[in-house]
Structure formats: C-alpha cells, structure tokens
Amino acid sequence: MEHLKSILTKSGLVTEECFATIFYDYDILNTSCLKGIISKCLGYGIIAGSLMVKLPQIIKISGNKSGKGINMLSICLEIFCITATMAYSFRNEFPFSAWGESLFLGLQTAIVAALVIFYGEGPSSPNKGNGYSAIGFLAVYALFLAILLGPLAPLEALWVMQAANVPLILLAKSIQAKSNFQAKSTGQLSAITIFMLFFGAIARVFTSIQETGDLTTVAVYITSVIANGVIAFQMLLYWNADSKDAKKKRKTKKLA
Numbered sequence: 001m002e003h004l005k006s007i008l009t010k011s012g013l014v015t016e017e018c019f020a021t022i023f024y025d026y027d028i029l030n031t032s033c034l035k036g037i038i039s040k041c042l043g044y045g046i047i048a049g050s051l052m053v054k055l056p057q058i059i060k061i062s063g064n065k066s067g068k069g070i071n072m073l074s075i076c077l078e079i080f081c082i083t084a085t086m087a088y089s090f091r092n093e094f095p096f097s098a099w100g101e102s103l104f105l106g107l108q109t110a111i112v113a114a115l116v117i118f119y120g121e122g123p124s125s126p127n128k129g130n131g132y133s134a135i136g137f138l139a140v141y142a143l144f145l146a147i148l149l150g151p152l153a154p155l156e157a158l159w160v161m162q163a164a165n166v167p168l169i170l171l172a173k174s175i176q177a178k179s180n181f182q183a184k185s186t187g188q189l190s191a192i193t194i195f196m197l198f199f200g201a202i203a204r205v206f207t208s209i210q211e212t213g214d215l216t217t218v219a220v221y222i223t224s225v226i227a228n229g230v231i232a233f234q235m236l237l238y239w240n241a242d243s244k245d246a247k248k249k250r251k252t253k254k255l256a
Contacts, residue, residue: 012097013040039210042203043097049196050101054108056190058115067116069187071179075113077172079141082106084161085220087148089212091158098211101200110141165220173227180234191235198228 001023008014018033061067083106089099118134147153180186201224208218
C-alpha cells in the first residue's frame with residue numbers, strides 16, 4: 001500500500017489526504033478528492049494530446065508547401081497568448097498539469113508560423129516565402145520566451161499579459177474568422193487541430209478552477225472556448241467548399 005501511495009502522491013494524481021480518505025477510510029466517492037483526481041487526469045490528458053495538436057496543421061502546410069488561408073497576424077497573436085499563459089503559470093508555480101500544454105502548443109505554433117513565412121502562399125504564388133525570415137522569427141521567439149520565463153520579467157507584467165489574453169484571443173480568432181468568411185473557406189487550417197483546441201479549452205476551464213483558482217486564467221480559457229468554437233463552426237460550415245477545392249487541385253495535378 002505504501003508503494004502505491006508513493007507512486008500516486010509523487011505523480012500528483014492524489015494528495016496524501018485524499019489517499020488516506022479513499023484507501024484507509026474507504027470514502028471512494030468523496031467529492032473533493034474525485035474532483036482533484038479527475039482534474040489531474042484531464043490535465044495530463046490535455047498535455048499528452050497537446051503533443052500532437054498542431055501536428056496535422058504542420059503536416060498540411062508542409063505537404064501542400066503553402067500557408068495559404070492562414071492569417072499571420074492571427075498566428076502571432078495566438079503565440080503571444082499561449083506564451084503569456086505559459087510564463088504566468090510557470091512563474092506563479094501552478095502545477096504543471098494545469099498549464100503544461102502551453103509549452104508544447106507554443107513551440108508547435110511557432111513552427112506553424114515559421115512554415116507560413118517559409119512557404120508563403122506557395123511556389124506558384126507571387127507571395128512566396130523566405131527561409132531566412134522563418135529562422136529569424138524562431139530566434140526572436142526563443143529570446144522572448146527566455147526573458148519571460150526568467151527573473152527579468154516582473155510578475156506584475158506577466159499578470160497584465162495574461163489579462164490581455166482575453167481581448168487578444170478574441171482579436172486573433174476574429175481575424176482568422178474574417179479571413180475564412182471572406183474566402184468562404186478555411187484554407188490550410190486543420191480540422192483536427194481546431195477541434196482539439198476547442199475541446200481542450202473546455203476541459204481547461206474545469207482544471208483551472210480546480211487546480212489554480214485563478215480567475216484570470218479561468219477567464220482566458222472561457223474566452224478560448226468561445227473563440228475556438230467560432231472557428232470550429234466555420235470548419236463545419238465550409239467543409240464542402242474545402243473538399244471541392246481539394247478535388248480541383250488533384251485534377252489539376254493529374255492534368256499537369
């Protein structure tokens with residue numbers, strides 16, 4: 001029993017108090033402990049899922065050698081929001097299970113941005129990419145991240161950045177939603193990525209309430225649910241249009 005206790009408590013899945021409540025007092029349905037366990041499991045599940053969230057997007061851009069339909073301003077705002085949450089949570093010493101996906105999403109979104117810069121709108125487009133600019137972008141982001149995670153950035157500034165996430169997330173997704181609406185297509189956006197972000201944000205509302213109690217962080221994730229929900233709706237709305245466009249491209253390649 002002590003070995004099991006050591007594994008569960010060190011992993012953070014169960015506190016020592018909850019272990020005693022469940023395994024010694026046999027209060028298996030203790031509400032407080034159940035919420036904590038569910039929150040931890042959801043948190044680690046989200047982190048595991050975040051390792052692949054942007055992968056379909058990265059593959060899609062690389063495969064098509066084009067960042068067409070992806071708004072660069074929207075991507076940059078998204079990177080800022082993700083990085084602000086990461087730095088704010090890290091510096092406030094929140095449990096890794098409450099924010100870990102921000103680390104992986106930030107890195108993956110930076111790669112997406114670099115690919116959009118690298119490929120532009122494709123080799124046949126007048127808006128071609130630039131390899132040096134893509135490398136420069138990644139270097140600047142790495143420096144920005146190092147400053148925020150280190151002692152140079154005051155906690156007050158990180159709180160302001162985290163609070164600014166609410167309007168910035170809405171702005172970032174509104175820009176992308178406008179681009180989608182004008183094109184009547186979601187372009188190179190990946191449906192898998194969008195829906196994983198949407199459902200992940202829903203789960204994060206619960207885990208943030210349970211693990212951090214930080215109202216600013218909770219507000220950020222509620223905003224993310226709404227914003228990603230709009231893009232997810234557009235995915236469904238323009239699904240047929242994107243399918244037809246893909247078929248036309250395949251026919252053009254065959255004729256060529």
